[in-house]
Amino acid sequence: MTAVGVWMVPLAIAGIVGFGLLRGVKVFDLFVEGAKEGLTTAVNILPALVALVVAVGMFKASGGLDLLSFALEPIGKLLGLPREVIPLSLIRPISGSGAMAIFNDILRSHGPDSLAGRIASVMMGSTETTFYTIAVYYGAAGIKNTRHTIPAALSADISGFFLSALAVKLLFY
Amino acid sequence: MMNVIFAGIILFSFVFAALTGRMPQLSEAAMGQAGEAVTLVLSLTGMLCLWSGLMKIAQESGLTELLSRLLAPVTKRLFKGLRPNGEAVNAITMNLIANFLGLGNAATPLGIRAMCEMAKEQRADGAATNDMAMFVVVNTASIQLIPATTAMLRMQAGSAAPLDILPATWIASVGSVAVGIVMAGLLAPLWRKRP
Numbered sequence: 001m002t003a004v005g006v007w008m009v010p011l012a013i014a015g016i017v018g019f020g021l022l023r024g025v026k027v028f029d030l031f032v033e034g035a036k037e038g039l040t041t042a043v044n045i046l047p048a049l050v051a052l053v054v055a056v057g058m059f060k061a062s063g064g065l066d067l068l069s070f071a072l073e074p075i076g077k078l079l080g081l082p083r084e085v086i087p088l089s090l091i092r093p094i095s096g097s098g099a100m101a102i103f104n105d106i107l108r109s110h111g112p113d114s115l116a117g118r119i120a121s122v123m124m125g126s127t128e129t130t131f132y133t134i135a136v137y138y139g140a141a142g143i144k145n146t147r148h149t150i151p152a153a154l155s156a157d158i159s160g161f162f163l164s165a166l167a168v169k170l171l172f173y
Numbered sequence: 174m175m176n177v178i179f180a181g182i183i184l185f186s187f188v189f190a191a192l193t194g195r196m197p198q199l200s201e202a203a204m205g206q207a208g209e210a211v212t213l214v215l216s217l218t219g220m221l222c223l224w225s226g227l228m229k230i231a232q233e234s235g236l237t238e239l240l241s242r243l244l245a246p247v248t249k250r251l252f253k254g255l256r257p258n259g260e261a262v263n264a265i266t267m268n269l270i271a272n273f274l275g276l277g278n279a280a281t282p283l284g285i286r287a288m289c290e291m292a293k294e295q296r297a298d299g300a301a302t303n304d305m306a307m308f309v310v311v312n313t314a315s316i317q318l319i320p321a322t323t324a325m326l327r328m329q330a331g332s333a334a335p336l337d338i339l340p341a342t343w344i345a346s347v348g349s350v351a352v353g354i355v356m357a358g359l360l361a362p363l364w365r366k367r368p
Contacts, residue, residue, distance in 0.1 A: 008274055016227045016236060023234040034229025035222035041285055042218040050210040055182040057206030061198040062186035104326055112332035121327055121338045125320030126345035128313040131178070133284070137309060138175075138301065140285045141292040145300040148360035149309050150174045156314050156353030163348040167341035 041140050048139030052131060056095045065090060079158070080165040084116040088123060089161045093130040093154065100124075118172060122164040127157055217281065224282040228267060237263040240270060251311065251354070252304045254295060261290035265308060275317045284312055303361045310357045314350035 020027040059065065069087045076086040084106055091098045103124050110116045130153045138146060190199040231237045241248070241258055244266045248257070255261050264287035271280040288305060295302045320342055327335040 008276060009279070012271075012274070012276060012279065013227060016231045016234075019236045020230040020234040025230065025233045027230050030229040030233050031226035033226075035226035037229075037286075038222035038225030038282060039218065041225070041282075041289065042214055042221050045217070045285070046211065046214045049214055050207055051179055053210035053213065054203055054206045055179055055186075057202040057209065058186040058190075058199055059182050061195065061202035062190040063193055063195055064186055064189045067189065100322075100326075103323075104330070107326060107330035107332075112327045112330040112335070117327075117330075117332075118338055118341070121323055122341045122345050124323045124326075125317070125338065125342035126315060126349060128315040130309075130313040133281075133313050134175070134309055136281065137285055137288040137312075138305075141288040141297065141305070143288075143292065143297060143299060143301050143305065144175075146174050147301045147306060147364035148357065149301050149306040150178075152306060152310050152353055152357040152360050153313050155356045156310055156349045159352040160314065160345050160349030163345040164341065167344040168338075171341050 044140045044142070045136050048135045052094070052135045056098065060091075060095075060098060079162045080169070081161060082116045082119065082165075084110060085120045085123065085165075088120055092123065092127055093157050094132065096129040096132060099129065115168065115173070118168045119165050122168055123161055126164055127160045130154065130157055220278045221282040221285070224279045225286065228264070228283065228286060231267065232263065237267055241266040244269065251307055254302060254304045255291065256294065259290075259294055261287060261294045264290050268312070272312065272315065273317055275319050275321050277322070280312075284308075303357070306361065307354065307357045310353035311350060314346055314353050316346045316350055 017027055020030070065087055068090055072086055072090070073083055076083065076089070081089060088099060088102045088106065091102055103120055106120045107117055112118075112121065130150075134146065134149060134153065138144075138149075186199060190196050228237070238258065241263050245257060247269075248255075248262050248265060252262065252265065255265075264283060268280055268283040268287050271277075271283050287308060291297065291302065291305050291308065295304065297305065319336075319339070323338075323342075324335045327338070
């Protein structure tokens with residue numbers, strides 16, 4: 001498994017460059033030209049990302065996560081989520097590194113092959129950091145009016161959490 | 174929407190920190206995290222340059238067009254407002270493939286590119302188009318063959334079978350992306366393009 005992961009990136013890079021060489025395009029010149037565009041994009045992302053990262057950092061530092069987890073326990077129960085994974089479901093849409101830390105914590109304290117550990121694993125594998133993605137993508141494209149993006153993406157996330165719990169219970173217990 | 178969420182998170186944090194006496198931590202987080210964001214963008218910049226450069230090669234050599242044609246049955250149905258085989262659809266295709274293969278670091282730069290191309294092609298002018306929202310939904314539902322990072326963390330935590338969660342992961346991601354696609358379609362008419 002980890003072997004597959006290790007091979008994937010080099011394989012993709014070598015594949016693209018090799019294909020270009022085969023077709024007789026100037027691979028180095030094109031790479032440099034494209035990389036320059038990447039630099040411009042990075043600059044465009046920064047302002048939106050500062051806003052989001054600061055907001056999430058403040059939220060975590062205030063201890064609000066614990067309070068919100070406590071308040072949302074009944075809703076979590078409705079979705080079939082055990083109490084231990086509720087903080088993960090709250091932080092997952094807004095912070096990738098935060099989710100990783102909480103996920104690791106669940107694995108250590110409850111065990112990777114426990115009910116909570118398995119549900120948390122499936123949640124991590126089947127959802128993404130929605131708000132980060134929106135901030136980065138729309139920030140780069142200069143989108144201010146997000147329209148229905150957030151409600152649609154969040155409903156996907158919530159059903160992802162619900163299905164994670166359901167699938168683990170059906171397949172393992 | 175982003176305005177409300179941003180203000181909501183900050184005000185909630187302020188009030189809660191005031192009540193629990195965690196103002197020093199809050200102050201530290203506010204100042205430290207701004208620098209953290211720059212570090213994050215810097216670490217993303219290298220990847221962004223790498224994959225934008227590789228994308229350029231793939232484009233000129235005809236590789237993206239080849240792959241786009243392969244994925245056309247999917248992209249045509251999901252992104253109805255985009256020119257088939259246009260720059261935007263090509264970038265979307267590369268992003269979806271990178272996501273599926275678990276190349277998370279490559280998928281983000283490619284997704285950013287796809288979004289910029291869509292904004293150009295559809296003259297978005299600051300408002301998300303239906304296709305852009307659809308793209309976000311498909312992206313955030315994270316359809317991938319092997320969630321490598323998750324499996325690695327499970328292994329490190331001493332799991333007997335780190336990959337036994339795969340079938341459940343596939344069910345959850347396919348289900349959630351289906352819900353997302355339906356919701357994106359249903360909700361789109363409720364938000365006008367130009368308020």
